[in-house]
Amino acid sequence: MSNITNLSSSVALPSGAQIPRLGFGVFLMSESEVRRAVEDALAVGYRHIDTAAVYKNEGAVGEALGASGVNRDEVFITTKVQNGDHGYQSTLDAARTSLDTLGLDYLDLYLIHWPAPGRGLYPDTWRALIELKEQGLARDIGVCNFQPEYLDTIIEETGVTPAVNQVELHPAFQQKSLKNYHQEKGILTQGWGPLGQGKYQLGKLEGLTDIATDVGKTLHQVVIRWHLESGHIIFPKTIDGQRLRQNVDVFDFELTDAHMATIDGVDVDFRLGNNPYFRN
Numbered sequence: 001m002s003n004i005t006n007l008s009s010s011v012a013l014p015s016g017a018q019i020p021r022l023g024f025g026v027f028l029m030s031e032s033e034v035r036r037a038v039e040d041a042l043a044v045g046y047r048h049i050d051t052a053a054v055y056k057n058e059g060a061v062g063e064a065l066g067a068s069g070v071n072r073d074e075v076f077i078t079t080k081v082q083n084g085d086h087g088y089q090s091t092l093d094a095a096r097t098s099l100d101t102l103g104l105d106y107l108d109l110y111l112i113h114w115p116a117p118g119r120g121l122y123p124d125t126w127r128a129l130i131e132l133k134e135q136g137l138a139r140d141i142g143v144c145n146f147q148p149e150y151l152d153t154i155i156e157e158t159g160v161t162p163a164v165n166q167v168e169l170h171p172a173f174q175q176k177s178l179k180n181y182h183q184e185k186g187i188l189t190q191g192w193g194p195l196g197q198g199k200y201q202l203g204k205l206e207g208l209t210d211i212a213t214d215v216g217k218t219l220h221q222v223v224i225r226w227h228l229e230s231g232h233i234i235f236p237k238t239i240d241g242q243r244l245r246q247n248v249d250v251f252d253f254e255l256t257d258a259h260m261a262t263i264d265g266v267d268v269d270f271r272l273g274n275n276p277y278f279r280n
Contacts, residue, residue: 004228006251007045011188011233013140013163015133017108019076021228022248023048023235025192031060033239038064042075044245050235052080052113053098062103077104080113080144081129083280086121091128095137110138111166115150118280126154126162142166144192145276148181155185166190169232170197171205171223171263172270192273194227194234195220199272207262215253218246225250226263 010018024041026034026049034057038049042064051061058079065075079102085094095110110129115122129141142164143151155161165182169175169191182189196202202219203209212222220236224247227234236247255263 004251007248008047009228013109013188015139015163017076017139019109019140019164019188019233020046020048021233022046022224022250023050023076023078023233024244025050025235025237026057026061027052027055027192027237029055029057029237029239031057034060035064035067037237037239037244039068040241040244042068042070044248046248047074048076048078048235050078051102052082052111053085053094054080054082054113058098058101059103062101066103072104076108077102078109078111079107080111081125083114083116083119086112086116086119086125088124088128088131091125092131095128095132099137106136107132107138109140109142109164111141111164112143112146114145114274114279115143115147115276116280117150117277122150123154123157126158126160130158130160140164142187142190144190145274145279147276148178150276151181151185151187161185162187164188164190164233166192168193168271168273169227169234170194170272171202171208171226171266172196172200172268173272174264174267176267188233189231190233190235191227192235194232194236195223197272200270205263205266207266211255211259211262214259215255217250217253221246221250222255222259223263225253225255226260229255229260
């Protein structure tokens, strides 16, 4: 069980900034959908928005933030450098483009979206992120979809450990060995696709429906709570207003140790997205 009690629950990053554990993602949303959804998310209390250059909706995130009336320093904004912008100078340029598009002076967190090992540029890309942090354009820096060998490379070459590694993570694909590596290195685990992206039925995983009945919550709420109690940082996405509110209504119950063990036990190593070894 966990002491996570409200939407403002957060964890410290190397800069000392606090990253909210439950955020809002905008993957595969159009700009018009993003404007409405992010405004709605901020209105119900979300304070962590995750976007990326490749999503082509950073501008709508910035517009929604400006229209929301929420102070900039109250919202945690993450974006990512896309594969085509790997390399030292290209990454510096891409970060400034993202800042201009978002209408921001700094990013709370800037990430390498994929290691793209076939390009062989991710160490130089990481050096650019370090420079961006030193310039104050990114308060914290990290990576996405990095395997241990890629993490070892950038740490050994620069002496700087990523604050986070954002990876595919949901009940059917729990990345336990990678999470153990993160813990050894002091890297926070972020999970994308935390509800399985609708690509399989959560209710077909053994025991989850029984848990939802026990706690009087939906399957999605149970899985979000499992993520939080497991120490993950997540940002489920939705354009449905009711689901948006349901996804944050997860702080009035806890999962028992038996519930957690049941969900921990449904991992079948079922990857839904791209394999980081091959995406370039």
